[in-house]
Amino acid sequence: MQRYPQRHAGRPMAKLTDDEFVALLDRYRAELFRYVARNVWNDSVIEDVFSSAVLAAYKQLDKFEAGTNFRAWMYRIVTNKCYVANREFKRMSIDIESVDESHFAVQPELERRMLDDPEWFLEACSDELHRAMRQLSTNERSCFLLLTIAKCSYKEIAGILEIPVGTVMTHLARGRKRMRRLLAEYAQAGGIIKNVKSGVKPACQRSA
Known part of the structure; x- marks a missing residue:
């Protein structure tokens, strides 16, 4: 299965600078935040989950290849953070x-x-x-x-x-x-x- 981002064999991986990361994040910030707001069960942790995802992305920046699908990469990180947050929140059940x-x-x-x-x-x-x-x-x-x-x-x-x-x-x-x-x-x-x-x-x- 194809993965995002995909590293091209035979050449060094190009990395984003901090400024490039911020610029790309700003481009998708609104839709990513909205996604988090709809995905987490506990409304009080929306800001924390989003901030945690951004921090995780920044810490993993050396694993992202510049020029590949930044949006998909961020959605994967954000989705994983939502998974974690929802596991920690006691789910309300209905029949x-x-x-x-x-x-x-x-x-x-x-x-x-x-x-x-x-x-x-x-x-x-x-x-x-x-x-x-x-x-x-x-x-x-x-x-x-x-x-x-x-x-x-x-x-x-x-x-x-x-x-x-x-x-x-x-x-x-x-x-x-x-x-x-x-x-x-x-x-x-x-x-x-x-x-x-x-x-x-x-x-x-x-x-x-």
Whole structure:
């Protein structure tokens, strides 16, 4: 599997200067911080996790080859720091298997938009979606965030997480299914989906 960065055999590895490191970090700082904010379960450690990732990257700067994929390299370091932070935080559990998916039906037009533009859905549901994201497995959540926030391709996600592309696709499929289940009650209450058993339609679909 291809790794990021990849050292070219037969020549010395070019290294970044401190100024070059700062310049590249500034270019991706906002999206990396947003990724951390969505990935960690404990909001109070977001700043610490991000700072720890930056410090780790700086200490490993001699292992990075200038001219290769700095963004992917940083995402890998940030992801690893999120893993560590989440392992140290006691995960809140809910019985997601107790939610009967047959009770709910997603409006076709909403489901299409959710899949075509997942970042829109991420922002639309905001806090509720953030809480639901915490119930995903580490790999499911990382794949979903790298796809929606970082706009990475499946191949890029596979390179960052060092897993096969097929595994990325599996994590995304499972994550989307679990997200639908976790958000069913919230979406029904907000009028986004209808209750199949009662036949009640969202307010936006009711006749005036």
